[in-house]
Amino acid sequence: MIHHGIRFTLKPGVTPEQLEEALESLRTQGRTIASVKSFVVGRDYGGDYEWGATFVIEDLDGYWEYLIHPDHLRTDRLGLPLVDKFTSFDITDDPDPDTGTKIAALHQRRFDGDAELTRLVSGLGEYVGSGAPGAHGD
Template sequence: MIHHCVRLTVKPGVDAARLDEALESLRRQGEVIPSVLSYLVGRDFGGEYEWGGTYVIEDLKGYWEYLVHPAHRRTDELGLPLVDKFVSYDITDDPDPDMGEKIAALHRRRYAQDPELARLVGGLGGYEGSAAPGPHGG
């Protein structure tokens, strides 16, 4: 099982309606992507981030489905332009010692297949986590 988690802060002055639309899109991807077994999107307390989401996915095949699903891509289009700092990370009970690299490879593959997504991620003020340093290597 893989728990894919994201945490983010928004840029100062972001319109509340645009933020609500992006957060609703995060929720929608949890509802419509078949490989997502459960999800939670909401306020993030206890650190420097404002919002977060967690998606439970069974395996790498499902993780890839999640990454490339149109609902996830729509969230990227709506949300990434609003984001200042972003972190994604994964928690898994899979005993494979190479699981972290396999997850990172899926992210790199996604960036390679979607130059516009790579541009959006490259424009973030800060990015850490599963696919860091991101599509541009830094």
């Protein structure tokens, strides 16, 4: 299993309505993407971020399905313009020592095929973690 997580803080001036639309879009991903086995979207406590989400995905094939699903793409286009700081991370019980590198490669493949997504990510104040362009999953 892979637990894919994101944590983020918002740019100043984001309205409550914009935030709720973005959070609901994240929830929609959890409900509609078949490879997502469970999910949580909500406040992030105990760190430097305001909000977060985790999605439990069975394997790398499911992870790719998640990444390219239209509901995930919609969330990116809706939510990323609202975000200042963003991090992504993955926790897995897969014993393959190359799983992190394989996850980073999936993200990079997605960025390579989507110039608009790459532009949106470039506009973030900070983006680190397993999904960041050029990440190695280490």
